[in-house]
Amino acid sequence: MPAQHELSITRFIDAPPETVYRVYTERTGEYWCPKPWTTPVVDWDLRAGGRANTVMRSPEGEDMPHEGVFLEVVPNEKIVFTNAFTAGWTPQVLSGDGCDFGMVAIVTLEPEGSGTRYTAIVRHWDEESLKKHEEMGFHEGWMQCADQLADIAEAEAKAESQAA
Numbered sequence: 001m002p003a004q005h006e007l008s009i010t011r012f013i014d015a016p017p018e019t020v021y022r023v024y025t026e027r028t029g030e031y032w033c034p035k036p037w038t039t040p041v042v043d044w045d046l047r048a049g050g051r052a053n054t055v056m057r058s059p060e061g062e063d064m065p066h067e068g069v070f071l072e073v074v075p076n077e078k079i080v081f082t083n084a085f086t087a088g089w090t091p092q093v094l095s096g097d098g099c100d101f102g103m104v105a106i107v108t109l110e111p112e113g114s115g116t117r118y119t120a121i122v123r124h125w126d127e128e129s130l131k132k133h134e135e136m137g138f139h140e141g142w143m144q145c146a147d148q149l150a151d152i153a154e155a156e157a158k159a160e161s162q163a164a
Contacts, residue, residue: 005124007133009142013116013150015157017109020116021076023153024107031148032056034141041065046073051087067092071104079107101129116153118146 013020023031025046032039033056040063041055052068069087072080082104086092102125110117120142124130 003121003123005127005130006121007124007130007138007142008119008121009139009146010117010119011143011146011150012112013118013146013153015115015150015153017076017111017116019157019160020109020118020149020153023149023156024079024109027152028054030152031145034144035148044070045087046070046079048072049087049089052081077109081105101125101132103129103133118149120146 015023025044028042028044029039032042032054036059038057039054040057041053043051043053045051048070050070050073052070054066056064056066058064066083067086068081068083069085069089070079070081072078082102084091084102084104104123106119106121106123108117108119108121110119122133122138122142124133
């Protein structure tokens, strides 16, 4: 049962969790935001308390920085991050960057047959934040990013199986 103030998407990716995790963490700039937006900056320290910094760029060249921290990182299984803090556990005031609400994202990679069940759950502090995120296009945007991630991971998995 979903937690209060929770949004989520899920998608099957035809690649093993190890491949999906590697693409998720090493090729982030290629899938992180819906095209034609880009992600020219990815500065991640993949550990609890580590920095989770990205900059998304609009087609018009406007940058939208997003700073946060990782709360939990289990390679090939789970990544949890929040925008409530910056590195060093410094609470941050969220305003003016298009995402002025606190949230926690839980990304899981579960084996499913020969592939991976990718799930992204985002929990919000309150109903108002959840509604704002929905209105920003949460489902469409996060699913487009999941599709982009899948395209890369599936291509890598195919190349790996052909090389074997």
